[in-house]
Amino acid sequence: MDLGDRRRNQRAVRIAQGMASRSGKSIPKLFDRRADVKAAYTFMSRKEATPERLQTPHRNHVRAALGQAGTFLLLEDSSEFIWSRHQETPGLGRTGDLRSPVRQGFTLHTTLAVKWQKPHQQSGQRLPVQVLGILDQEYYLRQPAPTASESDAERRQRENKESALWTRATERIGKGPDDQDVRWVRVCDRGADIEVFMRGVIAQGQGFVVRAAQNRRLLDPNARTRECIGHVFEAARAASPLGSYTIDLRGRKGQKARAAHVEVSVVRAYLWPTPMAGGQGKPRQEGIRVSIVRVAEKPSDDVKEPLEWMLLTDADIETFEEAHEVALQYQARWLVEEFHKGLKTGLGAERLQLEAGQRLKAMISMMSVVATRLLALREDSRERPNDPAQSAGLSAVELQVLSKVLKRQLKTVQDVILALGRLGGHMNRKSDGLPGWQALWEGMNMLQVYVEGYKLART
CATH class of the missing domain: 1.10.740.10 (Transferase Inhibitor Protein From Tn5; Chain)
Incomplete structure (x- = not known):
């Protein structure tokens, strides 16, 4: 890395080594000498110690790996990091309830790169992958609590800033390789069901698997006049199943881990473009061509909330095997959730006692790189x-x-x-x-x- 000074570079390396050897410990417990502790605090406060510069060597290594032949999944997720304090901390924003004065922190949006191996046989478990590391991260501070006089336009502007996390990540990640033997696939949850995001991903030469959040209208691209011919959810539910398999579901809060027998169906369609998709003063764009992969569990008295995934992908999906692979790729997204969980519960990011947002961001950016070490070890033990x-x-x-x-x-x-x-x-x-x-x-x-x-x- 280049932080503008050889001594700062060496200090960053020593801090990273301390994190790797004493995982989950606070700064005072990373070092035996008091002078090293003081130097670490000073380092974290320097303007040169930005998360991007601290992660530069790691990200360069990840980008080099992403240039090799194969399919790579770029797993994305946003997670709130919260510090409950009586005094406001400079450089932090409000979290949770925007009106709470003591819940401060930021939203961390992470893109984790992994190498995908095409499944050789039908599987209901999340397939192991090779963890490459962090391709991109953004620390987002939420806007202040809305006032009673907030207009609809102001509310939309505030909400758009949060949803733009996905599109900004696309801009920073940049264009995918031109090599036809290399494919990058953005794998995201419902927060990324944004038309501008999907168009941006396609423009950058990347693929996507996004869980649908909106029951978007569909159109016939060959019709002379633009008419709605249906909606995403109804069209997918009306399609005949291509096959079925049993999926192993993780346990979640209030829900036990269980096996679910699901049916898989596919619909090829064009998503209706929104009026704003072309931008102000630009002609409306054509519909986005997608395959809608539905993975659904039949309702029964034994299951309160049957599983149903509506997955949008840019890939042309026709067979059960292709649809099954899309579902498995979506399951791989859970790994980035595990990454954020590891930062919080393992390395103790939310237990850090640093009195400035800049220090917290610098520390967590280095923790993030260390966290990939055990994440990769866990995956290696499965793969x-x-x-x-x-x-x-x-x-x-x-x-x-x-x-x-x-x-x-x-x-x-x-x-x-x-x-x-x-x-x-x-x-x-x-x-x-x-x-x-x-x-x-x-x-x-x-x-x-x-x-x-x-x-x-x-x-």
């Missing part, structure tokens, strides 16, 4: 569980100490992640599944304590 332990991303000393502490041989990547989880309190029972974020972070912290003790003993 390549039987690969040698040396490819798990830990150093030779870390592997040696981990093996000695648990008194067991670590032969594979899965052995490593289970061992880290065991250090963090994961019981490794058959019913437990793989270790979660909290167990992995705690395990990594414990491992670093043992590694430091090992090094001291040798000296």
